[in-house]
Amino acid sequence: MILIVDLLLMIIDVTYSILCAVVRTFLHPRLKSIDGELCLITGAGGVLGRLFVLEFAKEGAHLVLWDCDTAANERTAQLARELGVEVRTYTVDLSKRQSIYDAAERVRAEVGDVSILVNNAGVVAGRRLLECPDELLERTLLVNCHALFWMTKAFLPQMKARNHGHIVTIASALGLFTTACVEDYCASKFGAVGFHESLAHELRAENHDGIKTTLVCPYIVDTGMFSGCEIRKEIRNLIPPLEPLYTVQQSMKAILGEQEMICIPRIMYIVFIARALLPWEANVVAYRFTGGDKCMMPFIKNAETKTSGGHIQSS
Numbered sequence: 001m002i003l004i005v006d007l008l009l010m011i012i013d014v015t016y017s018i019l020c021a022v023v024r025t026f027l028h029p030r031l032k033s034i035d036g037e038l039c040l041i042t043g044a045g046g047v048l049g050r051l052f053v054l055e056f057a058k059e060g061a062h063l064v065l066w067d068c069d070t071a072a073n074e075r076t077a078q079l080a081r082e083l084g085v086e087v088r089t090y091t092v093d094l095s096k097r098q099s100i101y102d103a104a105e106r107v108r109a110e111v112g113d114v115s116i117l118v119n120n121a122g123v124v125a126g127r128r129l130l131e132c133p134d135e136l137l138e139r140t141l142l143v144n145c146h147a148l149f150w151m152t153k154a155f156l157p158q159m160k161a162r163n164h165g166h167i168v169t170i171a172s173a174l175g176l177f178t179t180a181c182v183e184d185y186c187a188s189k190f191g192a193v194g195f196h197e198s199l200a201h202e203l204r205a206e207n208h209d210g211i212k213t214t215l216v217c218p219y220i221v222d223t224g225m226f227s228g229c230e231i232r233k234e235i236r237n238l239i240p241p242l243e244p245l246y247t248v249q250q251s252m253k254a255i256l257g258e259q260e261m262i263c264i265p266r267i268m269y270i271v272f273i274a275r276a277l278l279p280w281e282a283n284v285v286a287y288r289f290t291g292g293d294k295c296m297m298p299f300i301k302n303a304e305t306k307t308s309g310g311h312i313q314s315s
């Protein structure tokens with residue numbers, strides 16, 4: 001009897017959450033204020049990182065910026081300070097666990113408790129698996145996936161103590177479906193998606209309802225990271241690469257609206273669902289038709305010309 005009551009309640013809850021999701025798609029959800037919150041953004045010297053910093057600064061958040069590129073990080077900080085917020089920068093190598101823990105300790109001592117964490121830094125090897133130095137493949141996993149463990153271990157305890165916080169994972173559409181020649185990247189982003197979802201479940205199961213999570217899964221963004229990556233010519237205008245600012249603004253809406261997940265653009269949900277529902281061969285045929293199967297080939301060629309002997313040349 002209890003099982004049947006629980007089942008009915010569950011069906012009502014499922015229906016209610018679907019309706020809520022549909023309503024939020026068409027109406028503007030209420031956005032939370034983050035004025036005065038302390039927000040840490042990794043990869044802050046990069047294209048999306050810098051735009052995230054500026055959007056968070058416009059919302060009045062105080063900022064802690066992490067990047068391995070000190071000069072780029074400082075340039076971002078300068079732009080954010082012009083918007084009148086407090087900014088601290090740290091040079092951190094996210095591929096090194098101890099570098100993360102040491103910097104986190106300094107942030108806690110010098111600035112205070114971080115309440116919004118944006119795990120944005122990311123890398124890709126950009127080489128064919130069999131021609132790629134092992135260290136380059138490992139680095140992708142360390143930066144895009146392992147760092148999420150160390151960042152969360154470093155900053156979640158203070159969020160839990162206050163039952164207040166927000167953890168944002170900038171993953172990728174390639175964390176939901178795959179294509180050829182980016183094994184390192186797909187493995188790391190699938191890892192990031194799995195890590196993020198498990199953490200979100202854990203926080204719910206423990207009733208830490210004051211700690212929110214948002215997973216961001218964009219398609220190609222015009223930042224240069226995947227320059228050359230392209231789909232079939234005839235449909236390129238239907239699914240063009242995303243503008244960096246648009247990507248960040250859509251992500252901000254999801255974060256401030258406390259949305260659990262966002263795919264940008266929405267059509268990526270269809271590719272994601274098709275991967276799960278259709279037989280493997282059906283996906284292969286569709287990828288071949290759209291040029292999704294070989295979209296990384298020109299990117300790999302591009303990246304190869306920028307590298308020599310397994311070492312990334314400085315540009």
Ligand SMILES: NC(=O)C1=CN([C@@H]2O[C@H](COP(=O)(O)OP(=O)(O)OC[C@H]3O[C@@H](n4cnc5c(N)ncnc54)[C@H](OP(=O)(O)O)[C@@H]3O)[C@@H](O)[C@H]2O)C=CC1
Nearest residue numbers: 043045046047048068069093094095121122220221223225
């Ligand atoms: N561009 C795209 O098409 C898409 C990107 N994404 C994701 O968005 C995020 C941002 O990407 P995007 O802005 O395009 O990339 P960028 O390369 O412009 O920015 C990434 C930043 O992370 C930094 N970084 C790299 N490795 C480390 C490290 N070991 N320690 C600290 N910082 C590091 C980079 O520094 P440096 O420049 O010195 O390496 C750079 O400043 C990434 O997670 C990416 O995977 C998701 C979907 C699509």
Ligand SMILES: CC1=C(/C=C/C(C)=C/C=C/C(C)=C/C=O)C(C)(C)CCC1
Nearest residue numbers: 172174179219220226231287290292295
């Ligand atoms: C595979 C595939 C597609 C192409 C996807 C691409 C090109 C994704 C690139 C994502 C990137 C670069 C993410 C970075 O994080 C289509 C044509 C949408 C649909 C058919 C399947």
